[in-house]
Amino acid sequence: MLMETNFVDEKSRILLVDDDEALRGLIAEFLGGHGYTVFQADGGQTMRKLLEQERVSIVVLDVMMPGEDGLSLARSLSGRLDLGIIMVSALGSETDRIVGLEVGADDYLAKPVSPRELLARIRALLRRQHQVEEADDVATAFSFEDWTFDVIRRVLRDPSNVIISLSEGEFSLLRVFVERPQRVLTRDQLLEYARGPDSDAFDRAIDTQVSRLRRKLATRTKSELIRTVRNEGYMFLPKVAKR
Template sequence: MKILVVEDNESVCSMLEMFFLKEKYIGTFVHNGQEGFEIFKKEKWNLIIVDWMLPGMDGVTLCRKIREISTTPIIMLTAKDSESDQVLGLEMGADDYVTKPFSPLTLMARIKAVTRRYQQETEHIEETHFLTSEYFKISKDTREVFFKGHLMANLTPKEFDLLYYLVKNPRQVFTREQLLDRVWGYQFYGDERTVDVHIKRLRHKIGTSSMPFIHTVWGVGYKFDETAVESE
């Protein structure tokens, strides 16, 4: 597996290089955001690991520019642990984030989970079909979402995955752990706040106060329901 790491901390790079050798990953390490983007465009990668704070081009901008031209999985490394910072990284297209300081074993688990999910999606090519409901029409193959007949162009890759899974299983209640496992592809290493952030963003983009579509089942988790009204 080829991994591009854009990280300006040489000690972090040395640590990752050691673990990559153990896992037989091929790692390329770049210390500048702009240089990282240029190298990314020249080769095909299985995964990109991007630090938030970078010279030349910050990690958030780099993530956004990569996502404009590619669906390659991205994991963001960040010393910022506030919810607003995490939201920003996820909105720019990151598939996951790891907060510094981090355990290398945890990062390796995240790498395996993110790449496994991506491979499952790309290796099983299906005939073009639409998942339809009363208000939504979704194509998994073209990754397009039509809401009331209008194309939605503002969903991030992970928001699409989450919405598709919920619409595919209407009125079924899922815990945060289940959504991490079935949408993100891992069960024990994910931060439950990742689910909450994506649910919040999806509600803002597709729902209203009278018709939220994604409902909170207090003490349990979330469900998709086009007929129910959010309970207090």
């Protein structure tokens, strides 16, 4: 089933994926009343068909659906940088939320979902998307301590102009640091900002990923670039110039 309500603009287009038609209708009516264009799909097949036909900014995915569940669908969409993903589920434990974030969701809400809270989460995610788009428009590369980091070509060069190989997770993590230098970032913030196929949700896994990136940087410079702030998180120390 496909349905559209309240056309506004491309940035306000939301796709609801849930096998509960009554719940979809209630949320669609609520979001539509706040100026959003709302599409509805009852499962993965309908979702994919609609995404081929329409451009949306955020997909709201129910986890527990017959056939292909929301986790599988989120994993299949995680490579779509143009899409934000909010998962909703009756499974609301910490482990369930972590799994949802690990497979590619930007946010996770436990059912029963408050339409007002969902609206607030959608607005927050749209703001983050807009901030990323603005940053991409302004800066395509960064320099720090004679290093250069090209985020478009995904190339990191050390002070000797040697290319340093980065994993997907290390690339995402370094981008978070250079876009937010000289400020303390908690582990939760690092997870949120660096979401990707290789991002880890557990504190210790984040620590391990930071350690790997720090070692790669340390082999080419004597300066401390990433500092551990006890009981708080991490700080990228150098001044960063946008290019």
